[in-house]
Amino acid sequence: MANFGRKKKGGLSFYNRERKVTEERIWVVIGYAFWPLLAVLLAYMTVSAVGIKTTMVGNSMEPALFNGQDVLVDVLQYKLLKPKRGDVLVFKPNGNENSYYYIKRVVGVPGDTIQITNGVLILNGEKMPSLFSDKIADPGVASNVFTIPDDEYFVMGDNCNNSEDSRSANLGNVKKDTIYGKAWFCMAAESSGLGFIR
Numbered sequence: 001m002a003n004f005g006r007k008k009k010g011g012l013s014f015y016n017r018e019r020k021v022t023e024e025r026i027w028v029v030i031g032y033a034f035w036p037l038l039a040v041l042l043a044y045m046t047v048s049a050v051g052i053k054t055t056m057v058g059n060s061m062e063p064a065l066f067n068g069q070d071v072l073v074d075v076l077q078y079k080l081l082k083p084k085r086g087d088v089l090v091f092k093p094n095g096n097e098n099s100y101y102y103i104k105r106v107v108g109v110p111g112d113t114i115q116i117t118n119g120v121l122i123l124n125g126e127k128m129p130s131l132f133s134d135k136i137a138d139p140g141v142a143s144n145v146f147t148i149p150d151d152e153y154f155v156m157g158d159n160c161n162n163s164e165d166s167r168s169a170n171l172g173n174v175k176k177d178t179i180y181g182k183a184w185f186c187m188a189a190e191s192s193g194l195g196f197i198r
Contacts, residue, residue: 051075051181054090054101060157060164061103064088064197070187071103071197077182083153085109088183088197093171095178103183104165104174107131108154115145116167121156132160140167151176 056065073090087106115122119135152173157163
């Protein structure tokens, strides 16, 4: 008859060995937990010190950003540098403090000439058909060629046919002193993941 549970010489043992919690194991666990917590703390402190968090309102920036997506904004960069073509700006329209933040892409910088004709953006005399996936249905104020003044930026939404942007007379060019910063990182939303904004 088999004697289960008793240790036989050279046989199996069904006794559970007690595992001792050693100081060394505790420090290993603390080490694994420490670095991720430190990274989260540093990210929070960085955003608090040089940035703000805002939320994308509407679908004017799809597919780069989706409605309801949280966006981290670098408020320090444009104190040192000027916005460049392709940057995604966060600003209050016409400096209106009671408005929500607008998020749009820089298409033209000071000194550039802009025109939209036959659904295509013409920048400094060159057609830029690859900037938008759709033809631009409404050229707005850009139906006639004009030069962007100093300290102003011509911005558009990536979803150009569903965007209120610099083509609209109510909004117009974005003045540098109304820019809060550069959108640089987006948090996860239902339709999109998280990552750096391009």
